[in-house]
Amino acid sequence: MAIETPVRPKLGILTSGGDAQGMNAAVRAVVRSALTAGADVFAIYEGYQGMIEGGDGIRQFGWDDVGSILHRGGTVIGTFRSMDFRERWGRRQAAKNLVERGIDRLVVIGGDGSLSGLDAFRQEWSELLQELVEAGQIDAELASRYPALMIAGLVGSIDNDLVGTDMTIGADSALHRIIEATDALSSTAASHQRRFVVEVMGRHCGYLALMASIAGGCDYVFIPENPPPPNWRESMCEGLVRAREAGRRDSIIVVAEGAQDLEGNRITSQEIADTIKDRLNEDARVTILGHVQRGGAPSAYDRWASTWLGYEAVQEVLGAGPETEPKVMGVRGNRTAAISLRESVAQTREVPKLIAAQDYAGAMELRGSSFVNSVRIHKELSTTLRTEPMPGSKRIAILHAGGLAPGMNTATRAAVRLGIQRGFTMLGVENGFDGLREGLVRELTWREVDGLVGEGGAVLGTRRTVPEVEDLYAINRSLEEHQVDALMVIGGFNAYEGAWRIHNERGRYPAFTLPILCIPASIDNNLPGSELAIGPDTALNVITDALDKVKMSGSAAQRCFVVETMGRYCGYLALMSGLAGGAERVYLNEEGITLDQLNEDVHWLNEEFSTGRKLFLAIRNENANVHFTTDFIARLLEEAGGHKYDVRQSILGHIQQGGSPSPFDRLHATRLVSRGLDILAEELASDEPESWYIGLVASRIEKAPLQHMHDFIDEKHRRPRKQWWLELRKVQRAVAG
Numbered sequence: 001m002a003i004e005t006p007v008r009p010k011l012g013i014l015t016s017g018g019d020a021q022g023m024n025a026a027v028r029a030v031v032r033s034a035l036t037a038g039a040d041v042f043a044i045y046e047g048y049q050g051m052i053e054g055g056d057g058i059r060q061f062g063w064d065d066v067g068s069i070l071h072r073g074g075t076v077i078g079t080f081r082s083m084d085f086r087e088r089w090g091r092r093q094a095a096k097n098l099v100e101r102g103i104d105r106l107v108v109i110g111g112d113g114s115l116s117g118l119d120a121f122r123q124e125w126s127e128l129l130q131e132l133v134e135a136g137q138i139d140a141e142l143a144s145r146y147p148a149l150m151i152a153g154l155v156g157s158i159d160n161d162l163v164g165t166d167m168t169i170g171a172d173s174a175l176h177r178i179i180e181a182t183d184a185l186s187s188t189a190a191s192h193q194r195r196f197v198v199e200v201m202g203r204h205c206g207y208l209a210l211m212a213s214i215a216g217g218c219d220y221v222f223i224p225e226n227p228p229p230p231n232w233r234e235s236m237c238e239g240l241v242r243a244r245e246a247g248r249r250d251s252i253i254v255v256a257e258g259a260q261d262l263e264g265n266r267i268t269s270q271e272i273a274d275t276i277k278d279r280l281n282e283d284a285r286v287t288i289l290g291h292v293q294r295g296g297a298p299s300a301y302d303r304w305a306s307t308w309l310g311y312e313a314v315q316e317v318l319g320a321g322p323e324t325e326p327k328v329m330g331v332r333g334n335r336t337a338a339i340s341l342r343e344s345v346a347q348t349r350e351v352p353k354l355i356a357a358q359d360y361a362g363a364m365e366l367r368g369s370s371f372v373n374s375v376r377i378h379k380e381l382s383t384t385l386r387t388e389p390m391p392g393s394k395r396i397a398i399l400h401a402g403g404l405a406p407g408m409n410t411a412t413r414a415a416v417r418l419g420i421q422r423g424f425t426m427l428g429v430e431n432g433f434d435g436l437r438e439g440l441v442r443e444l445t446w447r448e449v450d451g452l453v454g455e456g457g458a459v460l461g462t463r464r465t466v467p468e469v470e471d472l473y474a475i476n477r478s479l480e481e482h483q484v485d486a487l488m489v490i491g492g493f494n495a496y497e498g499a500w501r502i503h504n505e506r507g508r509y510p511a512f513t514l515p516i517l518c519i520p521a522s523i524d525n526n527l528p529g530s531e532l533a534i535g536p537d538t539a540l541n542v543i544t545d546a547l548d549k550v551k552m553s554g555s556a557a558q559r560c561f562v563v564e565t566m567g568r569y570c571g572y573l574a575l576m577s578g579l580a581g582g583a584e585r586v587y588l589n590e591e592g593i594t595l596d597q598l599n600e601d602v603h604w605l606n607e608e609f610s611t612g613r614k615l616f617l618a619i620r621n622e623n624a625n626v627h628f629t630t631d632f633i634a635r636l637l638e639e640a641g642g643h644k645y646d647v648r649q650s651i652l653g654h655i656q657q658g659g660s661p662s663p664f665d666r667l668h669a670t671r672l673v674s675r676g677l678d679i680l681a682e683e684l685a686s687d688e689p690e691s692w693y694i695g696l697v698a699s700r701i702e703k704a705p706l707q708h709m710h711d712f713i714d715e716k717h718r719r720p721r722k723q724w725w726l727e728l729r730k731v732q733r734a735v736a737g
Helices: 023-036 047-053 088-100 112-134 140-145 171-192 207-215 232-245 269-280 290-294 300-319 341-356 360-367 369-382 408-421 432-438 469-481 493-504 536-553 572-581 595-610 630-641 653-657 663-684 706-712 724-736
Strands: 010-015 040-044 058-061 105-110 150-155 195-200 220-222 251-256 284-288 327-332 335-340 395-401 425-429 441-443 486-491 516-520 559-565 585-587 615-621 646-651 692-697 700-705
Touching (some): 010 023, 010 047, 023 040, 088 140, 105 112, 105 300, 112 150, 112 341, 150 300, 171 195, 171 207, 171 663, 195 207, 232 269, 251 269, 300 335, 300 536, 300 572, 327 341, 335 341, 341 360, 360 369, 395 408, 408 425, 432 493, 469 493, 486 493, 493 516, 536 572, 536 615, 536 653, 536 663, 559 572, 572 724, 585 724, 663 700, 700 706
Parallel strands (some): 010 040, 010 105, 195 284, 395 425, 486 516, 559 615
Antiparallel strands (some): 040 058, 327 335
């Protein structure tokens, strides 16, 4: 008796609507994850139009067809706003082209219009096939084999406007482009004491404008969901004058292209510039960024997150049945989420209606609590109503400790600006706990921190020193002499350990009975109570940029690279850069390295290069194994490979701690500090103040008691007992081969 060979599922992938950085990463992930799962994959070129035209517009893809596209902007399979797909004949022709190839599963990457069209196509599927049968274009037996169309959506939109997901593909990269521009404008503006008006995309969504204004340290922002008050011209100009009087040399106003006033009248960038000239008799230069926001290489986040989303979309569509509700894969917190496609699109389309109806409260509510909170924070940061501390106010000292993390200066600026606005006197401690012991404590001013939002490094200095028993008396005296009422510690593992020791000794030293708040800042991302610290996103972008250059250097030869990242005993940077950089192998301390594993890798590598491979990339976490070092692995591969390929090793080192903080790290630092000041304010009003450490958990900033910190730490490896990102190992393996 003959055994029937199971029919492999067939899946189509297309990109539609406006392009967005990260689409290629998603396409690559969908193709490779589907192949790993045993499905055939067809790339549909030029969006829905390619599905209608058929022919070469629908091509079967193999593993290598999506090689070397991870770093590329745009979409290699093209995108198109198809008018024909809006017509029934167009959808019927698309259905014919799909069933003739056996495709009954689709993953579509696009905006709300593309996704709503996808859902309509799914609902009409059986009717369209019946019409094709009646017209004699396909036979009934073929139609019966594909009774339903299973779908999954991914949101590609730089506007970040889909309700229900924290981030859409492309938004982070677009924010990078905007911040690069505002940082550049800030330096020339400061040189001439000049004012700039920057227009960014966002017809119905102010995400890019709002976040760029916070991350860029801008003075004023105009967004569709939250129009300015009727007297906005007067209040804006008065604020600009007060900022200049307080010592600010540069002024940047950000406006979303869809900004309007309370009555629905559009507010243009030129109108804002004219207002400044008319009322202040100063020139204001207009910069309209336009489509540059869509261009360029995707950020590290838009590579690894899009890869994860693509993997999950494949699992969703392969596991779906005829009755499965269609889903769009989104991000909530640091997790992917399968969201109802219909509900999400319907709510997204509701926002422009609410704005048109001047129901701005309703529009803000749909944007979510994080968006609303960001509006509040920006107003606090940019106001100049109070630039001096209140006499007799509580004194909060800021201290950095542990290794340097990009974003520490951003956190300091936010703490000083927000602290003064909330009625505190803000102090700076130089050189960590060493400086606190030596009494290096001084008041920080509004003007002093003005230019720190995008500065790398740490102007207060940081040390890895943890206070010893003999240091505690001097620290106690220093706190007393400088009348410190609360301590904000921003840093890494040693910062937390030092804060815990001070808190633990409060029974012996009177000045230690004060609230302490720890804010996570470490590129290692190894701190308890926070899924993401300040700094790792910047480090990942530095690593990813380095990997792009490393891989390019080997494009003309058959070459194997072994790259070492920082992270100590935490493999976060290694795994995430492996996803973002397209590494075939990632070696983590959490998994270890065995000789058997290396032997398998050697045999696999020799086979691959014998059949045409030209490039191989391995990422090694610096403490993955004490004996199997980066040098050892490189030498092993070189010896085993003979003359098949060259081997190069690269230890990236401290460049991972350098550079200007990324937009995410700036925003993250600002949000954490804002929440931290709220907690300190509560504790300062308490008769028995407690100490806390805070961090991002899922999509919320949570606090945990400092005294119980060690209950959640792997002491030997100086990392949390549970690490959420380890689940991405399966994603890396699926796309690496």
